[in-house]
Amino acid sequence: MNLIKPSVVAFALSMAAQVTYAQNLPPLKVGMMLPYSGTFAALGNAIDNGFQLYVKELGGKIGGREITYVKVDDESEPSKATDNINKLIKRDNVDVVIGTVHSGVAMAMAKVAKDTGTMLIIPNAGADAITGPLCAKNIFRSSFTNGQPGYAMGEVAAKKGYKTAMTITWKYAAGEESVKGFQESFEKGGGKILKELTLPFPGVEFQALLTEVAAAKPDVVYSFFAGGGAVKFVKDYAAAGLNKTIPLVGPGFLTDGTLEAQGESAQGMLTSLHYGDNLNTKRDNEFRLAYAKQYRLQPDVYAVQGYDAAQMLAIGLKATNGDITKKDEFAKAVTAAKIDSPRGPFTISRAHNPVQDFYLRQVVGKENKVIGIASKSLADAGRGCNLQ
Ligand code: PHB
Secondary structure: OOOOHHHHHHHHHHHHHHHHHHHOOOOOOEEEOOOOOOOOHHHHHHHHHHHHHHHOOOOOEOOEEEEEEEEEEOOHHHHHHHHHHHHHHHHHOOOOOOOOOOOOOOOOHHHHHHHHHEEEEEEEEEEEHHHHOOOOOOOEEEHHHHHHHHHHHHHHHHHHHOOEEEEEEHHHHHHHHHHHHHHHHHHOOEEEEEEEEEOOOOOOOHHHHHHHHHHHOOOOOEEEEEEEHHHHHHHHHHHHHHHHOOOOEEHHHHHHOOOHHHHHHOOOOOOOOOOOOOOOOHHEEEEEHHHHHHOOOOOOHHHHHHHHHHOOOHHHHHOOOOOOHHHHHHHHHHHEEEOOOOOOOOOOOOOEEEEEEEEEEEOOOOOOEEEEEEEEEOOOOOOOOOOO
């Protein structure tokens, strides 16, 4: 007797048709627009590594399609960003763009993606505008908004009883928005910002600013730097002896992927971020082991964001059987998903930004050890984003 129900047969046939459809599609062309040189080079490479690790875990295919890569070094240079992404879209005909690290470059990319409808997944840059006025159904972020880790750290600083703070950062969207996030919660908690110090990106001439800090003696210094700049800043801060008297705190970028180079100068520092080195969950342990085996390197937050950008792409393409032009279905699937990230599961907000926990971390040896939760399920406001 045949016990197979007609509905089961229909389902199996439709699955087979979907697989055949995806197999008939040409390889998916992925444009990687990242900084492969300059102060953010290590960040770009980690994102690239993380993305490729997830693709490898899927057996080399996303949504049933083989992948080909076209890579562009964006040099963290906003003035070249529009040309760079236009070349990927118009000359190389990529299906999707993954990028980038620098907020100024990413804002130019988002404008082009919004105008052309090209799928864009941002694996780092936290510019508010991208999930605000520039938001679009074809633009997603696997990382954070700039104010989020700052806001989380401001709460921690106020709770610790610090009353006065100075801030130091590069003068561009990421630094300014990070400081704004810190200021908002620090002032809410009764703190006061004495002065906001800045220098142009990607400058590393910190001495004059450190002299000002030493003279003003705030209770705490909040600072946004990342990559090569973060290494130099944390070392200079310690070399000036300031770490002995005025605690230096920041978003976790200040100490992520940098501890090998910062050594003694970073010990004890408190930062806040959506990732840490000792989460010790099954998911993260498996990820860390796979990453270390593949690249002979320890992963950092950037590697996780690259890995999760690939996960988001895979979720969207699964729902559309590999057809990236079906933007509504793609967006519906990604915003309905719980993404199984090494950082911990997260969801995607209406404006396409992660809703996630921010950990409080402390540098111990070569690890950013998680010592608590700084902010639970923090969502960005998505101000000015008109997506329903
Ligand atoms: C940014 O420009 O948005 C940015 C760059 C590096 C980071 C974080 C944010 O680590």
